[in-house]
Amino acid sequence: MSRPVRLDGLVAGYERDLPIVKGVDFAVAAGEFVGIFGPNGAGKSTLVKAVAGAAATFGGAAFLGDTLLTGLPAHKVLGAGLAFVPQTENIFATLSIAENLQIAAEVLPRAARAARIGAMHAMFPDLARAPHRPAGSLSGGQRQMLAVARALIVSPDAIILDEPSAGLSPRLAHDVFTTLARINAAGTTIILVEQNVRAALAVVSRGIILVDGRVRLDAPAADLAARDDLGALFLGTAAAAA
Amino acid sequence: MNPQVFVDGIVAGSMIGLGAIGLTLVYSILRFPNFAHGELVTAGAYFALSLAALIGAAVGGTAPIGPFSFGWAIVLAALGAMVATAALALALDAVLFQRLRRRGAAVIIIVMASFGASLALRSGIEFVYTASPAYFTRELQIAMRLPGGLRVTPDQLAALALTAVLVVAVHLFVTRTAAGRAMRAVRENPALAALAGIDVDRTIRLVWVLGAALACAAGITAGLLIQIRPTMGFDLLLPLFAAAILGGVGSLPGAVVGGLVVGLGEALTVAFLGAEWRAGAAFMLLVAILVVRPNGLFGRAGG
Numbered sequence: 055m056s057r058p059v060r061l062d063g064l065v066a067g068y069e070r071d072l073p074i075v076k077g078v079d080f081a082v083a084a085g086e087f088v089g090i091f092g093p094n095g096a097g098k099s100t101l102v103k104a105v106a107g108a109a110a111t112f113g114g115a116a117f118l119g120d121t122l123l124t125g126l127p128a129h130k131v132l133g134a135g136l137a138f139v140p141q142t143e144n145i146f147a148t149l150s151i152a153e154n155l156q157i158a159a160e161v162l163p164r165a166a167r168a169a170r171i172g173a174m175h176a177m178f179p180d181l182a183r184a185p186h187r188p189a190g191s192l193s194g195g196q197r198q199m200l201a202v203a204r205a206l207i208v209s210p211d212a213i214i215l216d217e218p219s220a221g222l223s224p225r226l227a228h229d230v231f232t233t234l235a236r237i238n239a240a241g242t243t244i245i246l247v248e249q250n251v252r253a254a255l256a257v258v259s260r261g262i263i264l265v266d267g268r269v270r271l272d273a274p275a276a277d278l279a280a281r282d283d284l285g286a287l288f289l290g291t292a293a294a295a296a
Numbered sequence: 297m298n299p300q301v302f303v304d305g306i307v308a309g310s311m312i313g314l315g316a317i318g319l320t321l322v323y324s325i326l327r328f329p330n331f332a333h334g335e336l337v338t339a340g341a342y343f344a345l346s347l348a349a350l351i352g353a354a355v356g357g358t359a360p361i362g363p364f365s366f367g368w369a370i371v372l373a374a375l376g377a378m379v380a381t382a383a384l385a386l387a388l389d390a391v392l393f394q395r396l397r398r399r400g401a402a403v404i405i406i407v408m409a410s411f412g413a414s415l416a417l418r419s420g421i422e423f424v425y426t427a428s429p430a431y432f433t434r435e436l437q438i439a440m441r442l443p444g445g446l447r448v449t450p451d452q453l454a455a456l457a458l459t460a461v462l463v464v465a466v467h468l469f470v471t472r473t474a475a476g477r478a479m480r481a482v483r484e485n486p487a488l489a490a491l492a493g494i495d496v497d498r499t500i501r502l503v504w505v506l507g508a509a510l511a512c513a514a515g516i517t518a519g520l521l522i523q524i525r526p527t528m529g530f531d532l533l534l535p536l537f538a539a540a541i542l543g544g545v546g547s548l549p550g551a552v553v554g555g556l557v558v559g560l561g562e563a564l565t566v567a568f569l570g571a572e573w574r575a576g577a578a579f580m581l582l583v584a585i586l587v588v589r590p591n592g593l594f595g596r597a598g599g
């Protein structure tokens with residue numbers, strides 16, 4: 055199943071009097087694959103963390119379908135159907151690979167767990183190879199696979215990923231994007247934060263450009279890919295109108 | 297040298313190890329050295345004393361079990377005392393430490409708060425039970441003779457067995473169960489643990505319950521083998537820290553090994569230098585460890 059994600063005037067950050075996300079509205083349809091782009095420090099991570107309950111929301115609200123996510127304790131968000139893969143420290147390095155998967159599977163009914171872990175092993179064979187080794191022993195690409203698998207194991211209605219390609223070779227980044235496209239084709243709503251704009255535009259259907267905590271442009275991926283002033287858009291020196 | 301020193305050292309060390317497990321658990325997950333941990337040891341012993349008195353009064357006293365100095369009343373009271381000590385730790389966290397955590401207080405503030413809690417609890421216990429020592433039983437024990445002229449009382453053996461059982465049980469709990477896995481996940485990264493669906497607050501409560509129950513067991517053991525005093529836990533604090541640091545903060549087997557080393561170190565010090573150097577032994581071990589591992593105590597918790 056897949057559900058839409060909607061943000062209504064979301065204001066979020068780390069201190070109430072210094073919001074980083076300054077009122078963001080957008081809707082992602084059920085089954086849609088949307089990219090969020092923007093310069094460093096634009097507030098992309100803060101935005102998605104606030105949606106997932108990992109950063110404070112000071113105003114507005116985020117919904118998954120009809121479920122109000124805002125105000126939900128962080129540990130209830132996954133069970134509500136939204137999985138989030140943070141930008142950094144997104145696996146438990148001191149736990150084994152198997153334990154990383156078991157922790158997320160815990161949200162599922164007992165009878166369903168083994169099958170979902172098996173499904174993740176089928177999707178990411180590297181994770182099945184030495185399940186009892188510490189996750190910290192995985193390579194950068196394998197770690198991202200584990201982080202994605204941890205999120206996917208609950209068959210979420212929507213998944214948000216914060217720069218899953220960071221630090222990966224172009225080849226591995228391509229693999230990650232292909233995997234995400236496959237997951238999306240199977241019906242899961244995906245929101246992908248990326249620095250790797252050109253590569254991401256090849257898989258997302260729509261791009262949202264965030265500058266200084268506000269949506270600067272929200273356009274189909276094809277339109278964004280056709281523009282040659284993306285860099286200037288990021289810097290705020292180009293007109294937003296296409 | 298009289299080899300009896302080793303028996304005494306190992307018995308004392310197993311008590312220190314029990315207490316150090318709770319200290320190291322709380323430290324590695326909540327990231328602060330809890331100076332009130334000693335008072336959980338003391339409170340555990342007094343809870344058991346009161347409960348044993350109540351049970352004894354209700355059933356008209358119980359006879360000692362087999363060769364031991366204690367009866368069923370104390371065994372039952374011990375179980376009840378563990379629950380009561382866990383409740384005390386949970387209350388302490390709810391009214392004090394949790395508030396400070398939520399406010400994002402600096403570690404040093406939380407440490408000072410634990411100092412305050414230690415002082416308040418110790419004074420409260422002394423007010424209720426007075427400063428004079430108390431005993432679980434007045435039964436005399438006949439020591440058993442072991443090969444090599446060693447002597448050990450049945451109570452001492454019971455204490456060693458209890459420590460071994462509890463240590464293995466806690467180790468299996470932490471390494472093999474879902475709740476233990478959640479504890480290790482929270483230890484590594486609480487924010488990610490929440491995102492992975494773990495109820496971090498519940499996991500923290502579990503850590504307090506475990507740590508307090510073990511502290512209580514240490515207190516009851518010390519009460520049985522030595523005596524019960526309002527300062528018994530506080531006096532144990534330095535050896536507890538030395539044991540936790542020696543074993544590697546956060547490591548449960550390490551805390552027990554550290555406890556045995558400190559216990560033996562103290563016993564050897566008493567044998568060679570005299571009883572007045574006992575407290576110094578743990579302190580010197582602590583200093584020696586900090587010299588070798590300077591970021592042992594306040595550094596990031598290791599495995």
Ligand SMILES: Nc1ncnc2c1ncn2[C@@H]1O[C@H](COP(=O)(O)OP(=O)(O)OP(=O)(O)O)[C@@H](O)[C@H]1O
Pocket residue numbers: 068074092093094095096097098099100101141249
């Ligand atoms: N934990 C935090 N506490 C306080 N301020 C923070 C925290 N994390 C980020 N910030 C601040 O919030 C602002 C936006 O950061 P954020 O990580 O959301 O940007 P971003 O768009 O994800 O950047 P990047 O592309 O570099 O990942 C920055 O000014 C940053 O300093």
Ligand SMILES: [Mg+2]
Pocket residue numbers: 098099100141216
């Ligand atoms: Mg970011």
